[in-house]
Amino acid sequence: MAGMLNIGMTGLNAAQAQLATTSHNITNVNTAGYHRQTVGQGALEPLFTGAGFFGQGTRVSSVTRSYDQFLESQVLQADNRRSQYAAYGAQIGQINNLLADSTTGLSPAMANFFAGVQEVASNPTSPAARQALISNAQSLATRFHSLNARMEEIREGVEGSLVQTVESINSYAKAIAEMNQRIVVAQAGGAGTPANDLLDQRDLLLGELNKLVKITVVEESDGANASGAVSVFIGSGQSLVLRGAVSTFEVIPSASDPERGAVSMVAPGGNRIELAESLLTGGTLGGLLEFRRVSLDAAQNELGLIALGITETFNAQHKLGIDLEGVFGKNFFKPITPTVVPATAGVATSITDVSEVRAKDYRVAVDNIGGTVKLFAGDEEVASQALPATWPVTLEGGGLSVTVPSAASIPEKGLLIQPTRDAASHISVAITDYREIAAGGPVSVSAPLVNQGTGKLADIDVRSIAGMDGAGDGKPDFASFSASFSGTSLSVPAGYTIERLRQDATSGQWVADTAYPSGSATTFDPATDSSGAQFRITGPGGYAFDFKFSGSPESGDSFEFASNAAGVADNRNAVALGALQTSKVMLADGSGRPTATFQSIYAQTVTTVGNKTREVQVNESAQQALLDQATASRDSVSGVNLDEEAANLVRFQLAYQASARVMTVAQRLFDELIAIGR
Template sequence: MGSSILDIGVSGLLTAQNQLLTTSHNISNVATPGYNRQQVILNANMPQASGAGFVGRGVHSTTVQRIYNQFLASQSLQIQTQSKSLDSHYAQIQQLDNMLGDATSGLSPALQNFFSAVQDVATNPSVVPSRQAMISNGEALVARFQSMDQRMLQMREGINSQVTSMVVEVNSLAGQLAEMNQKITLAEGAASGQPANDMLDRRDELINQLSKLINTDTVRESNGVINVFVGNGQALVVGSNTLSLKAIPSPDSPTNLTIGLVSRNSTIQIPENQITGGALGGLLSFRSDTLGSAQNALGRVAITLAQSFNAQHQLGVDLNGDMGVNFFTVPSPRIISALTNDSASNIAASISDYSALTASDYQFSYDGANYTLTRLSDNTSISTLVAPSGGAPLTLDGISVTGATILTNERFRIQPTINGAKDIAVNIADTTKIAAAGANRTNAAITNTGSGKISAGTVNPLPLDPNLQQPLSITFHTPYDGQYDVAGIGTGLPATNQAYTDGADISFNGYTFQISGSPAAGDIFGIAPNFNGSADNRNALLLGALQTRNTLENGTATYQSTYGQLVSQIGNKTRELEVTSKSQANFLTQIENTIQSSSGVNLDEEAANLMRFQQAYQASSKIIEMSNTLFDAILRIR
């Protein structure tokens, strides 16, 4: 009997010791990231049969089990990877929002200052300081465009740098996961299948860290090994083996680094739209959805401003009596050949309608039968069976492909406005080159006896008529019959027996004017080149009017409203991400609190357990002591 009691006491002593060790282990790891509380699972020993029934034989420890909820852990990973993606996107777009919306360093002040200087030239067309101010403010506007574009370029380079460093971190975590898989397999095998709790916690924490970087899926095998997949199912860790990620140039835009999966001796690009979570997903989403379109939208304002201002400036005359030249340098579209294209393949593309430009990139491709131009923002496309040419271009949104030497399954990316803010420049340094005056002057002969008046007239839009500045004379018939003759050099001249309509447009040599009132017989009106236009502000007024003219969005928006729309879009998106990011972070906190409530270490609870298990240990010691007393008593029996 003493031996049986002793065995029971020893079993209780050992289990209490295991419980004390496990509780102490919990307390020691209260601050360890990813640690799950452990508990000793007890089972009663097989009882001994007797005539009086089954008599208990003590207790034993079955296993040490961690308190772990697989469902909550999986949910936490999903929420966390989404939260980190939103946080990453928000951190980037906030910088962009601050730059675009700044009241002093944004584009709006520079745009306003430039057109104020244009209006000053219109007020004082012959004053050199006013003309110099117009050039200086033009250069300041150009500098503002270039500065904002440079900041966006720095953000793009920063994203490339972060992508590279995050890929290195992902590969490191993948290697540690594979190593941990192997250690767990060996450890549990040596322990007859008992769970290696601390190793399992460490592996789960590595997966947790990985999910912060990239969207991660896990598959648990029957032997306890966890395989890890990223993106849309690309294997990263399989058992104790790993594949690695690599930062590679995007095939369609080599200045952008994207993610590739290294498989043997080749690297396969993971489509960016499949990397939807983690900090990497947020960075790539910001670059493709926000940064690219913002840079394009800013470039569109710059290009359209340069083109429309140049077009009007060329219709005027400078102080030397010469027709105006380009005030700004108009940037050209960027064309990128895919890395997989043949080096001899090329295309020619240009902007045919600046007012129709969008903030999207475009792709020109050939599938062996169709030549296709696609707007990448929404995949709208047009196709032709014949290779585009100058006489038969392929045109979408004002972008015209006018030539193509391309092989089957090759593609080109066209970025019509990406260089707009970077490459715009002021083309004039000489103040006399500002074409503030009108090209021609109109006059009425002093001998006229009727009440007819001739307007100042305007130059027709480009291209200029080569006979624009040829003198013309308009003479009304004698006797007066409501008709007039036009004398001069140009297309359709001389023109006789023209019917007079009060106030109607009259156009010759690319110049349009009106005669109103009641001309008399023999009245003469003249048009002559404006060789002395120092005090003439007609073209300067038209240049100033461009500020409020709808020149973008197919003639529905001004420069300022288009830029304001960009600021509004980025601001709204920033606010949306801020709210969504905070909401997701709160949701993650709730899930983590739920996990901690069941799996986390509670020091108060562990302190109580420590006392309870200590008492159990002491009680078991008393049983052993009692067993010894009983055994001594038996020995004293004679």
Template sequence: MSSLLSIGQSGLLAAQVGLATTSHNITNANVPGYHRQVAVQSTTPGENTGVGFIGTGTEVAQIKRYYDDFLNKRVLNAESSQSAYTEYYTQISQIDNMLADTTTGLSPALQDFFKGVQDANSNPSSVASRQAMLSSAESLASRFQGMAGRLNELRDGFNSKTTSIVNEINTYASRIADLNNEIAGLSIDKLRLPNDLLDQRDQLISELNKRVKVTVMPGDNSMLNVSIGTGQPMVVGNKPFELTVTTSPTDVSRLAIGYKTANQIAALPESTFTGGSLGGLMEFRNTALDQAGNRLGQIAASLAATFNSQHQLGIDLKGAPGGNFFNDIKAVVGYDKRNSISSTLDIQAVIKDGTQVTASNYDMNFDGTNLVLTRASDGKQTTITPFPQTGPQMIDGVEYTITGVPANGDHAEIRPVAQAASSLSVALKDASKIALAAPIATSMPTTNTGTGKIDPGSVDAAYLLPGNALTAPLPLTYDSTANTLSGFPAGQDVTVTPPGGGTPTTYPAGTPVPFTDGAKISFGGISVSITGKPANGDQFVIGPNVNGVGDNRNGVALAGLQSKNVVGGTATFQSGYAQMVNYVGNKTRESQISMDASDGAVEQAMKAQQQLSGVNLDEEAANLLRYQQAYQASGKVMQTASQLFDVLLSLGR
């Protein structure tokens, strides 16, 4: 009867384990990362009695954890993408909201500024209207600075959050390594694993994966090895590795992420982080924050350089040549901290041509012979020639003046427009120095007998070159016999462009210039047009403007910049800003769509996983009844065995 008793006892113990396991499932149903467990029973070896094998009962062979590696990896991939898109959308929405605000955006300030220019043109002799123009310029500069400041706040927020996430990653890696060590010590038998510790480790890996996309590979003794990016290990067995926050070698304000090994820090490429919150942050900085900052800076730099160039072609109320209206925009030059200590390389870069400046950064490298500038946006290379320089070299609207002696391998990052918006400021403080008038004036003597007329004329940048500015009246005389004009400055070629355009013809200095009704005549940066039919000996005088108080010709040219394709040579200031707003808006919408799609992917992956691993309370309630009945039945077996044993004892009395 002892056999019957032990059979009942084994069933009782098995049912008890089943009840405990089911109860464990129920109480942990809402614990994140918990996988359903079940007590797997097997029969114990039978006893050979000569007439056959009689069963000896049951035993619990394993507490099985319902886990599927394929389903788990699907969840990890989906959650990594979801975290990246969510973080990206959260960050870029802030830029989108800022740019979309019609009251604090750039467009109203640009409109007010050019309205101020037009109002000053309406009454160029009024100091009050000129002062209003200066005030609108100050307001525009403040708007640029305010928007740049907001972007800098987002950059500071990026740095703070990235630092926090890196610390969390290191914490999770350390805790996973500790659990690996504990699990390995308890995993002598592969069928008897510490399921709850496995769940805790998987949950930590899931949390780590939400910060940065991970790759998980099995290791020895039930341990898991975790790596990120292109294979950088974060956990190998029971050893954790660390990420650290550092700075870019060419920009101390730009946060970078390094990998710490043997007390050394190796900077990781930003492309390493392609998922998780950290990947979303890196993608936000590269495709949204940096782009928005550079595009805003491009507009500011284009405005300052173009407005200055035109302003310098005018004269102010006192007849003095116009200077800079805005202060020059200087490019940010970041010398690589790894450059040789013997290097004396010095790079000065000032934006001079607003139509050519781009929104890209540049790398300058010295290979021992050549100093090469590489545009980051497309890899275009330009060699500084000659080097050492004999004068500044203009590249993409930026004037480079390079001195010193570089060492082989020297590197610098040039960021022409990175701080253009924040540094935009008005150079003029005296409203009378606004150069609204043109530097030349044209006239015709009253003694002319023909019907020829000369227009007011205009000047371009060549007029500012040494020797080109007029210091005295220049009379042009018409010869009806030869149908030519004479009297042009000695040593200057003359270019004649037919009316309505066409192919221009250049006449060398001293060569008679044929007269064509309405043709554009250009020399020394001056352009005039003579129409009608002049008589022999008629003169047309071009001279310096000695009374520009009521002249607004240069002011009209300044106002006309509003409608010219200045930004990148393809967009106006306002359309360039609209393109920037549209770019950020599209990126925001794309990220929102991707985020919504990733939410659906996570939901589907989790549903598939929970169908296998999740706790179904109805099912567990049924299991409770089943194990309760088994427990009661096994108890009945033991009771029966006891009664039979008592009968046997009574027979012996």
């Protein structure tokens, strides 16, 4: 009877444990990170008798949680990527809305500005048209400023989000280390049995940390047995949590760009290591860093490149014309100087060829192994010189000229040169008096009345004004000269050079045609060239201009070139300024030929940002779907099913009642034996 009573008691205890665990599952059905728990049950050691082995009842062997490492890893991976795309998408959507807006974008402002130029070209004597051009130019500069200011706000927001994300990473890492200690202690006190609820809490913390940055989790062991602690690694193996030891993150000024936040890791010993952005992938942190590096920097640099291009090309063409007073044009926009980071005394930078400038950050670095100092545009080397015995040294490449006074001026990580990053915020109009708009051309041409032929010279395009200002009064006062025609030859006086040109099929630029002679005379055959041929004359001092010669001149005909006294009704330079709107003047290819207009650069920027925005949105949706699938698969294994638990309640209740019945039968048998003894 005692055996039956003990057996019934073991069954009663086991059923009670099952009921308690089932109740625990039901009450935690909505608890985040909870894994369904089950009671492990086994038979007690049987009792041997002469008749055989008799069972001694049951025992509870363990309480385990339903946990699948593979499914959990799938959930973490999908959630990590989803968080990365969500962070990226939230930021790039702001740039996409900013640039693509038909009202607040750059395209309307550029169109209005060049419309003002065309209005001056149509009516160069109109003060209203000239003043409207200045107003449109100021509006264009203001639009650049507002777009750049908004991008700076986005950049500041990203920097602030980086700090908040890093602080959250530190908090989760500390909580995981503390949870490690609690689990180790709990499992040691429980003879190595798993501390299920604590493990769930730690997994929840790991999941939240995984949303912030991609992590690798390694279970620690003491010999052959798991200790219960885990170690967490990021990047290429940098430890964040080693059992109870925690490395912390900080956002510090980058060594290569002090104005830019970089993530550093402070090890438990106090060593601080700046982590490369390429190591910090996944999660919110990876999304923010990738957005800043790939999209924000590129968009702001490309916006600045357009501002720099308009400033340089418009100024260069404006200086080739003359204003209402007959004075050579001055800078229409204030020149933009590349930014040097960190600001270093003695370092001088300038733009040598804006068509060669790229929308990238430049860097001057010393290669001590190779014994050279180099200039990089992004990752591309554009200039290099052997380390000089005496400084300063000047590097020219990628459209820039950089003069460095000494080797000490170059930081270990290199000297950062940003020709376009701040250009959109620096563009401004230099002219306030409409009379100073140089709409006219400095060179005039006339044909004497004694000419017998029908030769016509037109479309004078000034290429250089060097030497035109002989008196130094800012006006074109070069000596008049004539170009004469004889037979099939067009000639100029001694000291001048004339050459025939052809239009390059790729760039559209006029270049020397080597099939014809050049020097004091070149070829023009009325029989084949009457429709027109292009020529270039270079005069003393280096000034040069192109023109078109057509018709059928007679031998002895001449054409006199002279300086233009005033550009009152002259619109030739204004026409050339207006042509910049559709001319390819930017992004020269390997042969030095410009391949892009201002509008095409902006359109490409808008397209790139739009495509990237859509790509991120699609990827986020795809990762959300993968996360939902992975979560569903995991929950099918480890989630709580209320229907199943309700059935278990009934089953374990019946088991409890049956075990109690066994004990009741044992009691009655015992009572019967007592009664017989009486």
